[in-house]
Amino acid sequence: MKSQIQIGEMALEVVRKNIKNVHLSVHPPLGRVTISAPIHMELDTIRVFAVAKVGWIRQQQALMKSQDRETLREIINRESHYVWGERYLMKVIESDVAASISLNHKHIVVRVRPAWHEDKKHELLDSWYRLQLAEALPGILRKWEKKIGVQVSGFFVRRMKTKWGSCNPHARTIRLNTDLAKKPRECLEYVVVHELVHLLEPSHNDRFIQLMDHYMPKWQSHRQLLNSLPVRHESWAY
Known part of the structure; x- marks a missing residue:
């Protein structure tokens, strides 16, 4: 109602x-x-x-x-992109081979088919960021589940327009924004801890703050860092 x-x-x-x-x-x-x-x-x-x-x-x-906003990305040569807080210059290679993305020194190399439109390139890049986050999460979750004394039944990685993460205390699941793969790893750890603590305290009350202080004493500085960094053109704060 x-x-x-x-x-x-x-x-x-x-x-x-x-x-x-x-x-x-x-x-x-x-x-x-x-x-x-x-x-x-x-x-x-x-x-x-x-x-x-x-x-x-x-x-x-x-x-x-x-909060600063990123300029709209066009997926073109020498465009700046970030991976785990580090800046990379994009290098786009068009060829008739399987599409892929890789990091080479300070370049993010994007291989695409010659006929691909910008939307298709964006889909490829979003999927790649989702993979980076999905691969990093299991180890971070194990670490903090053990420290906090909770366990999730599952996690989901997806693009979220207005949140860095969310928690369903009843289903014991968490969702993380793919854009966290662009931020320093301590920002990801902060969001993970934030959502895991919601399994103990669903609201942002005094008990929640006390639990955050206990398990991650520097959480406020991590949050400040996350909220000081540029976000997608449509975005937010946490």
């Missing part, structure tokens, strides 16, 4: 769910605000909660709007 409350010029979408606590979210890229609340909680009670969070909401919205 959805409803809406207005605080000044700010509209907040309220979604009632079968939960115990109120959860506030600010969604990129423009800072849309949603509140998940227990089914029987009065709208006036939710409004009081939201008013107390207005300062934090505006802070998050300002961060999202100020």
Whole structure:
């Protein structure tokens, strides 16, 4: 069941769910605000909660709007691309061989068929980034599952327009954004820990912060690094 409350010029979408606590979210890229609340909680009670969070909401919205955006990529020679935080210059080779992508010193070499359009090249590059992340994740998951004392039933890697990751505590699955393969590895580890901790605490409350401080004392600096780096043209913050 959805409803809406207005605080000044700010509209907040309220979604009632079968939960115990109120959860506030600010969604990129423009800072849309949603509140998940227990089914029987009065709208006036939710409004009081939201008013107390207005300062934090505006802070998050300002961060999202100020985050740098990547220029649109065309998949052409000497275009800059990033892999695990390192910059590579693209080298596009057209030939009648199987399409592939490889790293050669400071170049990302893309081999494509001569007739391929830009969309096809983008699909190839996105698939390659997805593979890099899928190959890196199992080892990182094993490391942090052991430290935190949790275990996921599965993980998914996909392109996500507005999130770095998400967690389904009931199914015990996590989803990670393929673009994390472009960022320094400590950013990936931060997102993995963030989602694994949600298996212990689904909301971003004080207990969640205490758990993050316990298992990854430098998590806030990793988050700051992730949110300071340029993101896709359509994107966000975490």
